[in-house]
Amino acid sequence: xxxxxxxxxxxxxxxxxxxxxxxxxxxxxxxxxxxxxxxxxxxxxxxxxxxxxxxxxxxxxxxxxxxxxxxxxxxxxxxxxxxxxxxxxxxxxxxxxxxxxxxxxxxxxxxxxx
Amino acid sequence: xxxxxxxxxxxxxxxxxxxxxxxxxxxxxxxxxxxxxxxxxxxxxxxxxxxxxxxxxxxxxxxxxxxxxxxxxxxxxxxxxxxxxxxxxxxxxxxxxxxxxxxxxxxxx
Numbered sequence: 497x498x499x500x501x502x503x504x505x506x507x508x509x510x511x512x513x514x515x516x517x518x519x520x521x522x523x524x525x526x527x528x529x530x531x532x533x534x535x536x537x538x539x540x541x542x543x544x545x546x547x548x549x550x551x552x553x554x555x556x557x558x559x560x561x562x563x564x565x566x567x568x569x570x571x572x573x574x575x576x577x578x579x580x581x582x583x584x585x586x587x588x589x590x591x592x593x594x595x596x597x598x599x600x601x602x603x604x605x606x607x608x609x610x
Numbered sequence: 611x612x613x614x615x616x617x618x619x620x621x622x623x624x625x626x627x628x629x630x631x632x633x634x635x636x637x638x639x640x641x642x643x644x645x646x647x648x649x650x651x652x653x654x655x656x657x658x659x660x661x662x663x664x665x666x667x668x669x670x671x672x673x674x675x676x677x678x679x680x681x682x683x684x685x686x687x688x689x690x691x692x693x694x695x696x697x698x699x700x701x702x703x704x705x706x707x708x709x710x711x712x713x714x715x716x717x718x719x
């Protein structure tokens with residue numbers, strides 16, 4: 497099992513450009529999450545999908561859109577990138593919504609917006 | 611406002627020198643508290659889940675405990691390979707996770 501995979505690993509964008517971050521999991525998990533991690537601020541939830549066909553906003557959704565393409569894949573789109581979106585982005589999956597279900601994280605995408 | 615804080619921000623220990631990391635939380639409803647380890651350039655890796663005050667869990671040199679307002683991660687006789695950032699997160703009733711900023715642990719040989 498590859499677990500949670502993310503592409504690309506690194507990306508540099510210019511202000512105003514758009515891009516999609518891809519995430520896939522092969523563990524048959526129902527729930528998937530997108531976070532951003534900034535120095536000194538910990539992980540902040542952008543969007544999550546409790547199950548296939550549903551998505552919900554997290555703490556910092558502005559400037560982002562998501563698509564739960566199928567059970568395996570959950571993508572994050574930046575329509576018009578801004579320097580404030582420079583960050584490390586992590587995707588995570590979780591078997592379900594039980595309290596004991598932990599999250600499994602991908603390796604991250606390091607995004608720089610100039 | 612739901613909030614999770616961790617202290618200290620950074621900790622340097624000599625190999626074998628035991629210590630504790632703190633995670634304090636102010637949340638509207640706790641469904642679980644999670645500890646993760648994060649190595650540089652990698653995603654967080656799950657360590658423990660705690661649900662109720664008084665609960666304890668152990669794994670090798672690590673022991674996590676939970677009270678009504680905070681959790682501790684005790685590290686006994688640490689080794690250099692324990693060096694990492696340790697994150698705690700609380701699971702709220704709406705399926706949101708709120709993470710603390712982490713504690714960077716360095717264990718010197």
